[in-house]
Amino acid sequence: MRLSKRGEYGLRAMIQLAHPAPEGGLAVLQIAQISELEKIPVKFLEQILLTLKNAGLLQSKRGVTGGYYLAKAADEIMLGQIVRILDGPLAPIRCVSQMAYEPCGCPDESSCGLRMVMGDVRNAIADILDNTSLADVSARARAARQS
Amino acid sequence: MRLSKRGEYGLRAMIQLAHPAPEGGLAVLQIAQISELEKIPVKFLEQILLTLKNAGLLQSKRGVTGGYYLAKAADEIMLGQIVRILDGPLAPIRCVSQMAYEPCGCPDESSCGLRMVMGDVRNAIADILDNTSLADVSARARAARQS
DNA sequence: ATAAAGTCTACTAATACAATAGACTAAGTA
DNA sequence: TACTTAGTCTATTGTATTAGTAGACTTTAT
Numbered sequence: 001m002r003l004s005k006r007g008e009y010g011l012r013a014m015i016q017l018a019h020p021a022p023e024g025g026l027a028v029l030q031i032a033q034i035s036e037l038e039k040i041p042v043k044f045l046e047q048i049l050l051t052l053k054n055a056g057l058l059q060s061k062r063g064v065t066g067g068y069y070l071a072k073a074a075d076e077i078m079l080g081q082i083v084r085i086l087d088g089p090l091a092p093i094r095c096v097s098q099m100a101y102e103p104c105g106c107p108d109e110s111s112c113g114l115r116m117v118m119g120d121v122r123n124a125i126a127d128i129l130d131n132t133s134l135a136d137v138s139a140r141a142r143a144a145r146q147s
Numbered sequence: 148m149r150l151s152k153r154g155e156y157g158l159r160a161m162i163q164l165a166h167p168a169p170e171g172g173l174a175v176l177q178i179a180q181i182s183e184l185e186k187i188p189v190k191f192l193e194q195i196l197l198t199l200k201n202a203g204l205l206q207s208k209r210g211v212t213g214g215y216y217l218a219k220a221a222d223e224i225m226l227g228q229i230v231r232i233l234d235g236p237l238a239p240i241r242c243v244s245q246m247a248y249e250p251c252g253c254p255d256e257s258s259c260g261l262r263m264v265m266g267d268v269r270n271a272i273a274d275i276l277d278n279t280s281l282a283d284v285s286a287r288a289r290a291a292r293q294s
Numbered sequence: 295a296t297a298a299a300g301t302c303t304a305c306t307a308a309t310a311c312a313a314t315a316g317a318c319t320a321a322g323t324a
Numbered sequence: 325t326a327c328t329t330a331g332t333c334t335a336t337t338g339t340a341t342t343a344g345t346a347g348a349c350t351t352t353a354t
Contacts, residue, residue, distance in 0.1 A: 001148055001230070001272060003239040003265070005343060011261055030299070039252065044344055050301065063352025066299045079264060083148070092150040105186065113288030114158055117226060117279055118150070124271035125148060132264055141260030152312065177330070191313055197332065210321025213330045 007087040010048045012038045014057070014082055015141075018074040018134035028067040048086065055085045074138060080129035090129060091122035098126070154234040157195045159185045161204070161229055162288075165221040165281035175214040195233065202232045221285060227276035237276060238269035245273070 003011075013034045021027040031049060035042045049068055052058045059071045070077060083090065084099060091097035095104035096119045106112045150158075160181050168174040178196060182189045196215055199205045206218045217224060230237065231246060238244035242251035243266045253259045 001150070001234070001237050001239060003148070004341090008240060008261070015260055032299085041344060043346075046300080047302095047344090053300095060300060061352085062298095062300045062350075064298050065353065066351085068300085087148070090148050092148060093155060108292075111288055111291040113162055113284035114155070116287055116291070117275065117284055120275050121272055124275060125268055128264065128267050128271060137260035137264055140263055141258055144258040144263070145255075151310090179330085188313060190315075193331080194313090194333095200331095207331060208321085209319075209329090209331045211329050212322065213320085215331085 001092065003083070004087050006044075006048060007083055009038065009040045009045060010052060010082055010086045011079060013040070013045065013049060014052070014070075014077065014134055015137050017058070017068060017070050018077075018138045020138075026069050028061070028069045030067040034068075052082070052085060055081075057081065057085070070134070073135070075133045075135035077134045078130050079132050079134070079137070080126060083129060090125045092118045096122050098122070148239065150230070151234050153191075153195060154230050156185065156187045156192060157199060157229055157233045158226065160187070160192060160196060161199070161217075161224070161281055162284050164205070164215060164217050165224075165285045167285075173216050175208070175216045177214040181215075199229070199232060202228075204228065204232070217281070220282070222280045222282035224281045225277050226279050226281070226284070227273060230276060237272045239265045243269050245269070 016034055016037055017027050017029055019027055031042060031046055034040065034049075035045050049058060049060075053060055053068070053071075057071055057077060058068050060066065060068045080090065089097040089100040091100075093104060093115075094100065094102040095106075095109060096115055103109070104112075104115070106115070109115055163181055163184055164174050164176055166174055178189060178193055181187065181196075182192050196205060196207075200207055200215070200218075204218055204224060205215050207213065207215045227237065236244040236247040238247075240251060240262070241247065241249040242253075242256060243262055250256070251259075251262070253262070256262055
């Protein structure tokens, strides 16, 4: 049931980009900065951010004043999207996946006990990750830091 | 977030063993029978059942009339136990695992946004798998077959 | 021009996953 | 007692995935 480093690093990077910039605007961070903040190997992070960019979740600017920034508002990007892009389906087994269903070959899927339970698990995971935005995470972390 | 074949096969085998025997007693099934029912490679299943036996969830009898049977009543064996034995911790990231915690190296775990969300995910998974017994699964499948 | 930053593709090392193989041990039965 | 059947145990193998590296290329600001 685990999240890969790839997925973890991607989420951490996106969360950093979701924190409002000091001046209040949209944060623009360079790969090297994020790498520093989150202790992620630069070259690995590069790949991850590029994948997220090609998936439409990030935008970037090249050259000297370049960097990455969110392609949408932080409250419009859900963790579930990020995880699916980097780690694939949320479902524990494919025959229960909404986004990437595949038959599992059991005689009758509709009366398969394992499938029912794993369907519940997939829904429980998706309920959290598809309803939690980067803004939610950022706010929650800030709240914890206050108290 | 996926379950390995090992975990899936183990769960399927245990569910088979949880179905009451035709005569009403505790089911005793041989490796070859389970392998047949669930289309699992015999030698692979052998390993899995042995692991489950060594973990105390199964008992076995050798020789001609041999086979495997549950070590406890089907309503005392929770899916979470089985998954942990075969696939390791339920938690997506280690720093949020109850049974196999490890620090993740972020500056302050108590205010880490990712950790909070993943903690919720691990709890959602555990709430289901640690509260669903083999008996529950068996009953649920039987109910679906009726309707 | 040149330096700084992202882009893109290929490669590699390590690990985990899925299975296979085979020799060994216990239990029943002819 | 010998034979057959079924579980036990350990080692090995092939493949896929994961995690990370490397390097050449492109864009942008100064």
